[in-house]
Amino acid sequence: MTIQESFQEIKTIVIPAAGTPVFRTIVDEIRNEIGTSIRVREQEKPPESPRAGEFVVWVNDENAVSENKSVQKSHRLFFQMNGDGSGSLKASWTSLLYALWRKVFEEMWGDAVSTVQAGQTWKVPFRWVRAEYDLLITQTSRTVGGVDREAYFREMARLGYTHAEVNALAGPVPAETGVPGENYPRFYTYCAAPDQFVETHWSKGTYSEDYLQANLETLKKNAKLALKYGLHPGILAFEPRNVPETLLERYPMVRGPRVDHPFRSFKPRYTLSTAHPLVRAYYAELMQNLLKEVPELSYMTIWTNDSGAGMEHTNSLYVGRNGGAFLIREWKTHEDIAKAAGENVVRFLKTLKNAASEINPEFRVILRIDPLSAEKSYITPQLEAGLDLESATFLAKNWVQPYHHVFYDDLKEVTETPYLVDFWPEEKQEIESLQRTGSEGHIVVTFGAANTFEPLLGIPFPWLAAEKLRALTAGEVRNLAARGGIVPSGLAPWNINQEMIRRIQLGDSRPVDDIIQAIAENWVGKRKETLVRLWRETDAAIRAYPIPVTLYSVWAFPWYRFWARPFVPNIGAIPEKDREYYERFTLVTPHNPARVDFAQDVLFKLCDQKRAVQSIQRMEKNLFPRIHAAIDLLNRTIGEIPENDPARSVFIDQRDRIRGLKIWFRTQKNVAAWIAGVHGYLKAETPEEKSHWKQVTHDMVLDELEDARDLLDLWEHSTTRFMAVSSVGETTFIYGENLGDLIRKKIALMTGRENDEPYIDPDYMWRIPGVDFEEYRQYL
Numbered sequence: 001m002t003i004q005e006s007f008q009e010i011k012t013i014v015i016p017a018a019g020t021p022v023f024r025t026i027v028d029e030i031r032n033e034i035g036t037s038i039r040v041r042e043q044e045k046p047p048e049s050p051r052a053g054e055f056v057v058w059v060n061d062e063n064a065v066s067e068n069k070s071v072q073k074s075h076r077l078f079f080q081m082n083g084d085g086s087g088s089l090k091a092s093w094t095s096l097l098y099a100l101w102r103k104v105f106e107e108m109w110g111d112a113v114s115t116v117q118a119g120q121t122w123k124v125p126f127r128w129v130r131a132e133y134d135l136l137i138t139q140t141s142r143t144v145g146g147v148d149r150e151a152y153f154r155e156m157a158r159l160g161y162t163h164a165e166v167n168a169l170a171g172p173v174p175a176e177t178g179v180p181g182e183n184y185p186r187f188y189t190y191c192a193a194p195d196q197f198v199e200t201h202w203s204k205g206t207y208s209e210d211y212l213q214a215n216l217e218t219l220k221k222n223a224k225l226a227l228k229y230g231l232h233p234g235i236l237a238f239e240p241r242n243v244p245e246t247l248l249e250r251y252p253m254v255r256g257p258r259v260d261h262p263f264r265s266f267k268p269r270y271t272l273s274t275a276h277p278l279v280r281a282y283y284a285e286l287m288q289n290l291l292k293e294v295p296e297l298s299y300m301t302i303w304t305n306d307s308g309a310g311m312e313h314t315n316s317l318y319v320g321r322n323g324g325a326f327l328i329r330e331w332k333t334h335e336d337i338a339k340a341a342g343e344n345v346v347r348f349l350k351t352l353k354n355a356a357s358e359i360n361p362e363f364r365v366i367l368r369i370d371p372l373s374a375e376k377s378y379i380t381p382q383l384e385a386g387l388d389l390e391s392a393t394f395l396a397k398n399w400v401q402p403y404h405h406v407f408y409d410d411l412k413e414v415t416e417t418p419y420l421v422d423f424w425p426e427e428k429q430e431i432e433s434l435q436r437t438g439s440e441g442h443i444v445v446t447f448g449a450a451n452t453f454e455p456l457l458g459i460p461f462p463w464l465a466a467e468k469l470r471a472l473t474a475g476e477v478r479n480l481a482a483r484g485g486i487v488p489s490g491l492a493p494w495n496i497n498q499e500m501i502r503r504i505q506l507g508d509s510r511p512v513d514d515i516i517q518a519i520a521e522n523w524v525g526k527r528k529e530t531l532v533r534l535w536r537e538t539d540a541a542i543r544a545y546p547i548p549v550t551l552y553s554v555w556a557f558p559w560y561r562f563w564a565r566p567f568v569p570n571i572g573a574i575p576e577k578d579r580e581y582y583e584r585f586t587l588v589t590p591h592n593p594a595r596v597d598f599a600q601d602v603l604f605k606l607c608d609q610k611r612a613v614q615s616i617q618r619m620e621k622n623l624f625p626r627i628h629a630a631i632d633l634l635n636r637t638i639g640e641i642p643e644n645d646p647a648r649s650v651f652i653d654q655r656d657r658i659r660g661l662k663i664w665f666r667t668q669k670n671v672a673a674w675i676a677g678v679h680g681y682l683k684a685e686t687p688e689e690k691s692h693w694k695q696v697t698h699d700m701v702l703d704e705l706e707d708a709r710d711l712l713d714l715w716e717h718s719t720t721r722f723m724a725v726s727s728v729g730e731t732t733f734i735y736g737e738n739l740g741d742l743i744r745k746k747i748a749l750m751t752g753r754e755n756d757e758p759y760i761d762p763d764y765m766w767r768i769p770g771v772d773f774e775e776y777r778q779y780l
Contacts, residue, residue, distance in 0.1 A: 001083045003104065006113045007034050009085025011053030017042040020094050022157075022230030026057055026101045033105065052084040057097065060090045075127055077507060079104055080119035087116075095162035096124060098230045102158045103506050122507025125473040126480050128442065129505060130163035131156060132236060132301060132390075134485030135449040136724070137222065138168035139190045141734050144491070145727030150225050152488045157229035159486060159498055160505030163299065166222035167192050167235035170214035172728050175207055176308070181590050181769070182266040186732045187307040191238040198289040202282050206247050216293060223294045234299035238309035240283075240348070242269035254279050257323040259310035263602040264589060269308055273324025274348045283348070284355035291359040299364045300352060301390065301481075305371035311348070313341040315374035334374075342378025346387070353386045366390050366442055366481075370415075373397045385438030390481050392416045392444040394430035406464065407543045408618070413550045416483060418446050418464055418542070423471040431477065442479040443472060447497045450484030451554050455724040455735060456660050458492025458653075460535050461542045462500045466512040469504045491721040492657070494523055494650050496535060524647035530637050531650070537630035538658055544622035545665065548615035548672040549598075549607045559587040559732055560594065560601075562667050563711060564742035566749040567704040569678055569697040569758035571596045574749055581745055585732050591765045599675045609683070612676040619669050627662045631655065656720035663714065666707040673700035681758040694758065701754035705747060712743045 013030065015023040019042070031038050046058045060076060077100045081087035089104065091097045108116070135141045137152060156164060174188035175196070197216045199206060223233035240256065248255050248270060256273035272279040291297055303309070305316045312323025321337055328340040349365050356363035366388040369376055373396070383389070392415045393401045405411035405419045414420040423443075431441035446452055447465045472480070487495055496519060503515050510518075516535065520528035547553045552560060564582040566574060576583075579595075588594045594601040599608070607615075634655035641648040677696030684690040714722070723735070730736030763780065767773050 001113050002110050003081055003113050003116065004034075004109045006081050006083050006085060006087070007055075008036060009053055009083070010034070010036070010038055010055045011085060012039045012041050012055070014041050014043055014047060014050070014054060014056045014058075016046075016058060017044050020230065021228045022094055022097050023057055025228050025230075026089070026097060029101065029105075030055075046088070050086040050088060052082075052086050054086050056088040056090070057101075058088065058090050059094055059097075060092050075124035077103070077122040077124060078119060079108075079116055081113050081116045083113050083117075092124070093127075093162070094230045095157075095232055096160070096230070098154075098157040099160045099502070099506055123509075124160075124505060124507055125469075126160075126162075126478060126505055128163055128479035128481075129159075129161045129501075130234070130299075130301075130442070130479070130481050131161055131165050131448075131485035132444065132481040132483055133190070133450050134165040134236075136487070136491075137485060138165050138192075138236070139450070140731070141449065141455075141724040141726070142168050143172050143726040143728045143731075143734065144724050146490060146721070147488060148490060149222065150228075151490060152486070153222075153225040153231060154229050155488050156486050157231050159502040161482070161486070162232060164222070164226040164231040164233055165236050165301075165485070166226060166233045166294075166297075167194075167197065167219050167237065168215075168222060169196065170218040172726075172731070175211055179266045182264065183587060183589065183732060184260060184265040184269070184308070186587075188241075189731070189733070191236050191303055191307065193237040193239055193241040193309075194235070194286045194290050195241075195243070198286060198293065200282050200285040200289065202251070202278075202285075203243075203247055206244055220294055223296060227296055232296075232298040233294065234297055234301065236301040236303065238307045239302050239304060240271040240274055240311065241307075241309040242271050248272075251278070253325075255324060257310050257312040257317055258319050259305075259308055259317060261318045261602075263592065264587075266589070271310060271312070273312060273326060274351075275312065275324055275327040275344050280348070280351045283351055287352055287355040288359060291356050291363075295359050297356070298360060298362060299366060300356070301366040301368065302349070302352075303368045311341060311345050311372065311375075313337050313344070314372055315341075316371045338374050339378045342372070342375035343382065345372065345375060345379055346382040349387050350384075357386065362386075364388055364440075369394070370396060370399065373399075380434065381437075383434065383437050383439040388440040388442060388479075389434060390442035390444060392420060392446075393427060394441060395424070395427055405547070406467075407622070408546055411547060413547060416444055416446055416451050417547070417554055418452055418461060418468070419545075419547070420446075421464065421468045421471060423468075423475040423477070425475075428475045428477075440479055441477075442481045443477050444481045444483055445469075445472070446483045447501060448482055448484030449487050449724065452484065453557075453661060453664055454555060455558050456657065456664060457487045457721065457723060458495045458497075458657050459538075459542070459661050460496045460654065460657070461539045462496045462516050462535055463512060463539045464543060465497045466500050466504065466515075469501065470512070473504070492653075494653055524650050527637070527641070527647050527651075530633065531654070534630050534633055534637075534651075534654060534658075537626050537633065538661070541623050541626035541630065541665075542661075544618065544626065545668075546615045546618040546623075548612060548668055549675075551601060551604075551606055552671060553668065556587070557664075557668075558734060561586045561742075562671065563708075563735065563739065564746055566746050566753075567670055567674055567701060568750055568753040569674075569681075569694075569701070569756045570760075572759065572761050572764075573753075573756060578749060582742060585730055587732050590769050591767060593760075593764050596764055597678075597760045598671050599679060607672070607675050609676050609679045612672040612679075615672045616669055616676060619665065619672075623665060624662075627658065627665065630658050631662060634658065653720050656714065656718045656722045659710075659714055659718075660722040663707055663711045666710075667704065670700050670704040670707065673697070673703070678758040678760060682760065697756075697758050698754045701750055705750050708743050708747050708750070712740060712747070715740050715743065 176185040176188040178185040256271040260269040680693035
């Protein structure tokens with residue numbers, strides 16, 4: 001008798017009387033799958049011994065601890081079944097119940113019931129698996145077409161996630177306004193703060209009622225879907241975020257720090273001063289008004305000191321330490337200011353947590369600590385239960401961390417990338433020190449849609465992902481913040497990274513090779529060895545990527561429009577009117593050197609010539625042979641598979657994604673070649689050197705032309721959703737459905753320019769549109 005046949009014998013399902021919606025969700029799915037009429041009985045306590053036909057869905061009694069509090073006990077899944085339809089499905093927390101049900105249905109349905117009559121238990125390594133910066137639901141790619149929101153949250157729960165981000169703006173653009181030439185308002189499309197959903201009696205009328213209502217309804221719908229599948233809803237916000245001047249005009253005394261980036265912003269933007277009790281009262285009311293609308297909200301993650309947000313008088317504000325009049329007087333030392341600023345940060349966090357806890361006692365506030373290195377030593381000792389920290393590594397200081405690239409020991413810029421795989425004992429000690437106060441540490445991991453080869457989706461690197469997860473499991477890490485959320489199966493139906501995460505989170509302790517082999521067999525049957533070999537080659541190629549320019553490799557590749565802009569030795573030689581088609585969405589102001597120099601953005605030197613040359617050499621030696629081998633293997637395999645074989649679809653899907661990855665890598669190589677060639681030419685002291693570097697730029701142009709044509713061919717002929725594409729038009733953060741037209745313009749502008757003389761205007765950032773530069777050049 002199989003487990004499926006045993007389920008046919010169920011007559012009654014017993015669930016908690018005060019259970020969350022996920023219990024009913026599981027009941028409905030069981031009914032749908034076995035096609036019988038099953039009664040539901042709600043009870044205060046589970047039956048001690050289920051009778052024949054009585055199936056219990058419950059939370060483990062012995063682990064029935066609070067959902068969001070720090071815990072010491074192990075997290076477990078339990079399933080037991082008898083041939084007479086009696087049995088139980090239990091998890092340590094409701095957030096794991098749906099994943100357990102799907103595990104039984106998808107992996108065990110056809111097994112003999114005798115295998116589970118004595119009960120089967122799985123240990124779950126991570127208490128929290130929280131979708132953070134959920135790219136396709138709440139953040140910059142939420143305009144991607146064809147994403148079924150309910151299916152998205154259902155799949156997230158199936159994968160073993162426990163917490164879901166729900167605060168998305170309803171429309172594609174934020175309410176923040178700007179001035180001509182700046183692109184700062186675009187940053188407000190992500191990490192929407194609570195004041196974009198509700199208001200207080202102090203701020204009433206600051207935003208239109210229609211705008212707030214639309215955003216709040218979106219948040220509420222997302223939260224409802226999360227709860228349906230057992231996920232705990234929460235929000236990610238940049239805070240304290242600047243407020244409109246109209247609000248500061250009402251209360252000029254509580255003007256806080258300036259928080260905008262002076263190179264990217266053309267008007268100053270200010271937050272409220274959180275040192276003032278009125279402002280803390282304002283935030284307390286804001287939080288309570290939000291939780292009155294959605295009392296199930298269980299956490300708030302705070303990012304700060306970026307994107308129009310900042311903690312006053314902290315060191316990493318873009319314009320330097322500044323703030324309101326109330327925190328500390330002038331002429332104090334750096335340490336005095338850091339101490340006062342750190343204490344004010346904790347006071348602000350407590351205000352948010354305490355206000356929310358009056359409605360949801362288990363509410364937690366999680367602070368991304370990375371921007372506050374100078375104040376960290378004053379923040380951590382004051383933390384308490386319900387106030388947590390997150391980071392990719394708690395060993396970092398001022399964005400510098402001790403870990404190295406998984407393949408290149410000399411590369412350290414791996415924070416918030418898949419290339420940070422280690423977890424040292426010192427890191428564990430940092431987290432344990434937080435736990436002693438009742439706080440928690442959340443480790444950021446990067447396997448999803450954000451920070452990993454954007455805008456591509458579903459790129460396979462299962463061994464690399466598993467290596468990180470196993471390291472965190474060995475380090476007894478409880479809480480993960482999964483950057484980017486998930487890629488739903490509607491966009492990437494065969495996503496091996498996500499399946500690997502699911503297997504490990506749901507207690508699969510087999511060797512990684514065995515897990516991958518089992519997944520491959522499930523997807524392509526007898527062709528599993530070929531699929532595994534393909535993933536091996538791709539995983540190896542990805543490991544060999546040397547991250548030439550961190551900014552472009554982690555999250556900002558779409559921001560600088562590299563798949564739309566021309567790669568030529570002298571970008572300034574192309575008339576501005578011909579560049580306007582891509583510059584209008586590029587993250588550059590009119591005076592940003594990034595318009596004409598791939599190696600610079602605002603005042604940052606992104607990559608030197610030596611690093612660029614080294615990166616090209618490493619990619620040619622270690623990366624491209626592997627990814628070419630993967631694509632060759634795919635093409636041969638597809639040619640051998642009959643049209644009617646379901647495995648063919650899997651291999652075509654993987655081929656198109658890996659082909660997209662090859663194109664992405666090639667573009668990154670040509671960015672490095674542009675930096676190496678153009679800067680090498682400009683620094684060359686001999687004709688021979690100039691000739692060498694000009695040949696580099698010549699070859700770069702021709703290679704990028706081939707790459708662009710390859711991308712255009714993939715774009716026009718692939719039916720695979722291999723990249724994120726907005727259905728409502730392009731923005732700085734995402735390409736639109738017009739990408740093919742943009743690539744053609746790029747090709748047209750590049751054609752015939754391979755012999756152009758390399759040049760960068762050294763005075764570009766001093767130029768002001770509409771003003772003759774010659775009038776003030778002498779004052780440089």
